Amino acid sequence: MIPLLRHIFRTGILTEPPQPAGAADPRREIDRLHDEILHVLGRALTIREVDAGSCNGCELEVHALNNPYYNLEGRGIKFVASPRHADMLLVTGPVTKNMENALRIAYDCTPDPKLVVAVGDCGCNGGVFGESYASCGAIGNVVGVDVRIPGCPPTPLALMQGILAAVRTAK
């Protein structure tokens, strides 16, 4: 136990602390986004992530949101297991034909008012996979989308900015 605690104290707090204005540090940007999301929303936000056909690249960056640098969950923004517990669907794509029905069900299970964020180039417009016999293309072709976050994959910062933009549309 003691080595464990020692390691925790040695590592310290990595979540970007507030910085003086003008400092060119990505940490400041992360902190600003945290504050703004909570300011706009005024409460916690729950997100259900749905992979509707991605290559797993976008998922890697969504995972990164929970690392100590971005620390989304530490600010009350939480990924939940059921769409019934979610305020927001964060969906990666393209939507495959084999996932089309599952995505619709998840959408219907999310209580109103709900936000849908399309993640990645594939989620925004079909990306390199487009529309085909096996792919419906963009998330917007299957369920209503509030905000689109382009990128292949989008960086964690871009994901946070997109989540903020979605929260703003809800206000």
Add this chain to the structure above:
Amino acid sequence: MIFHAEPIEFTRQPGLGAPVWRGRAADGEDLLRFAISVHRRQGRLAALWGCDDRLRDGFYRLHCVFALDEGWLWLSLDLADGGDECPMYPDLSGIFPAANRMQRATRDLVGIASDGTDRRPWLRHGGWPADWYPLRHDAGAAPEWANEPTDYDFVKVGGEGAHEIPVGPIHAGIIEPGHFRFSVVGERVLRLEQRLGYQHKGVEKLFVGADIARGAQLVGRVSGDSTCAYAWAFAAAAEAACGVEPPPRALGLRALLLERERVPNHLGDLGALGNDAAFAFGLTQFLRLKEDWLRLNAKLFGHRFMMDCIVPGGVAVDPNAASLAAIVEQCGAIEGAVKQLRELYDGHPGLQDRFATTGTIDSNLARELSLTGMAARATGILLDGRAHRQGYTPPPPYAALGVRPVTDERGDVAARVAVRFDEIAESLRLLRLLAVGMVAGDTRVEFAPAAGGSGLGVIEGWRGEVLVGVQFDADGRLARVHPHDPSWQAWPALEHAVMNDIVPDFPLINKSFNLSYSGVDL
């Protein structure tokens, strides 16, 4: 060249890539006999796919890649056009169980079928009609079709108290979709059956008629966590097909990129494994190291996952001396941090209790299932495409690096954790060697596609053996590309690994493999 005294003449594929021999089976009997002889000598089925070559020479074609100690044997079988009937070939799943799903996927896409009894579709869930085959050249536009989910005939388990737990396709976490059907008694798992294909987005069809640049872009997005492995395997296949030799500096940089892909995947999984055993400290610590790693990728290569850095003909990046020094410096920092964390993992009784004897597969089963990569090495099988072994010389630049493959004989979650720790250490050693010894020179030669050429690329990615088969058409465009993920062989191994463990251990066992959905669903 002849293997096992079987009457099939093989010729070595030219070029700098992994040792691949090509041969042609005269008929189905010939193929079957050869498969049996490979199995008898503890060889593996590495990949299986189909082709509609009727426009080229009037045949459908079945391609099988077998793996022996010496390298890979790419055996093709011509199948005559049967009109309305699916051309048939002998079922290989009785010899290599791994063939089952590949054969069913091949039927769904190309409409050539094995004569086996398992006729359930694999990739086709009801999104298109059963008699429409997307990879036939005369498939035409996709038919209008109501996308109704279809029933799937899961194997039923009976007996008092036995019941089923269906999971997915949307899982509880941030993870790719797939369906798991558990048959359980109380907490104990009697049987797990997977139904995949939810990620099928028609990737193979998109390659047809694409130019080489578009092909490289697509192949780098088959499985986002293995983009470098796929890009290199594709480039190696295209280079073998067209007689292109990338310069030495390009090969060195490719290995550097591949090892820089291996490390963060292992880091992330080691953290997630701690988390799945309720040790959130592990997740936080390892994700921090992974983030440091990815940020350096973005700084040096312009992309956190190094997508599009490996291209046919060479690489699209050229790190300078300062960049290589930054890599060496980071290796030192990560090595120290991982060593400390390993001591904490190894010294944590609760964690070890969850890891040890959980999700076990032994080396005999691993061989039967043609398992490769990290999961196979964690059963004690010394199999690593980057390392020398009896009769096998790895392709450059690995031949000169002296890779020390890592094994562990326990076959459980603890073994896969240990192998990942050791492989991080080995990759860090290799990265230092590569960065310090990086030769000067060109990073890329012009890639000119050769009309009608074909080749096979094999790369040892972080999960295991990634294969890509490439065929060019008469105009130098891509006629057919088949990417093969090691997860094809490992998914069935996971079904075995969870047997007789308890349901709450499934997430832990699953994460210890961390298999690709997109890579097999294509």
